[in-house]
Amino acid sequence: MFLLLEIVLVLSLIVVTYFLLVTRVSLIINSIFQKKRGTSHIYWVYSNRFLIWLTDRPIIISAILFFNYKRLVNTVVERMNPSLEGKRVLQASCAFGNFSQRIAEKCMSEGARKVVIFDLIGNEIKHTQRKLEKNNAAKICSYLLEDAINIAHKNESFDYVLIFFLFHELPFEKKVASLKEAARVLKPGGRLIFAEFHKPAHWILRVSGRCFFKAFEPYANEMWDDFNAHQILNEETLHHWKTTKNRFFGGNYQVFTAEKIPN
Numbered sequence: 001m002f003l004l005l006e007i008v009l010v011l012s013l014i015v016v017t018y019f020l021l022v023t024r025v026s027l028i029i030n031s032i033f034q035k036k037r038g039t040s041h042i043y044w045v046y047s048n049r050f051l052i053w054l055t056d057r058p059i060i061i062s063a064i065l066f067f068n069y070k071r072l073v074n075t076v077v078e079r080m081n082p083s084l085e086g087k088r089v090l091q092a093s094c095a096f097g098n099f100s101q102r103i104a105e106k107c108m109s110e111g112a113r114k115v116v117i118f119d120l121i122g123n124e125i126k127h128t129q130r131k132l133e134k135n136n137a138a139k140i141c142s143y144l145l146e147d148a149i150n151i152a153h154k155n156e157s158f159d160y161v162l163i164f165f166l167f168h169e170l171p172f173e174k175k176v177a178s179l180k181e182a183a184r185v186l187k188p189g190g191r192l193i194f195a196e197f198h199k200p201a202h203w204i205l206r207v208s209g210r211c212f213f214k215a216f217e218p219y220a221n222e223m224w225d226d227f228n229a230h231q232i233l234n235e236e237t238l239h240h241w242k243t244t245k246n247r248f249f250g251g252n253y254q255v256f257t258a259e260k261i262p263n
């Protein structure tokens with residue numbers, strides 16, 4: 001019994017230390033050595049090929065979101081309606097390509113015209129492309145190295161823009177800039193859908209959330225306090241937006257949907 005407890009304890013310590021190193025510690029080291037490259041906010045777990053390979057396991061991806069991953073992905077996918085036939089879909093930031101795979105399959109099955117997937121990190125793009133190319137849905141996908149704060153597409157060129165857990169990893173001004181860029185490239189009548197952290201209702205979740213953010217996700221606090229997507233969209237873009245929010249896991253997560261009302 002004691003041996004089992006010791007093994008669990010040691011394993012937990014290894015996992016926590018690993019994630020501290022590849023997230024928080026990596027940001028501190030980036031901030032010293034990478035000041036001018038615009039990628040100093042990127043955790044090593046997203047930029048290093050070996051770390052990507054090591055971390056991209058279903059159980060890990062699921063555990064990072066306290067086993068809400070499937071529920072959140074399913075909700076985003078359900079919000080992709082009406083029909084995707086002939087539609088153009090943009091996914092802003094792909095990480096390990098698991099959400100991309102799900103989106104691509106849905107788009108392929110409903111006859112979408114194009115799925116454009118981008119990320120700021122080349123290794124993430126290559127990893128996602130390799131994953132999707134095993135799949136029939138790859139036919140309608142293209143992959144780009146792009147910055148969410150400066151998307152190289154024309155105004156109003158996509159019917160759907162999807163963002164899965166990007167904002168909480170960006171410094172505040174990049175959060176706002178990337179939301180406005182997503183709004184810019186969306187067609188009138190189109191939908192912007194994002195999944196993200198949200199301020200939980202219960203104080204115990206708020207205290208544990210703050211501790212989690214302090215340790216691993218230094219920019220995530222702003223998702224609770226300062227980043228008001230409804231307000232930014234309606235006050236800082238040229239359109240009106242109809243927004244809805246679904247909360248999950250005691251309010252700890254949200255799926256936010258914004259429809260761009262034609263002028």
Ligand SMILES: C[S@@+](CC[C@H](N)C(=O)[O-])C[C@H]1O[C@@H](n2cnc3c(N)ncnc32)[C@H](O)[C@@H]1O
Nearest residue numbers: 046093094095099119120121124147148164165
């Ligand atoms: C938490 S992951 C997002 C998860 C991902 N959207 C998915 O589908 O699983 C953060 C990702 O955002 C990317 N990223 C960070 N800053 C970015 C930016 N300015 N533009 C585009 N991608 C960015 C990182 O490289 C990483 O792949």
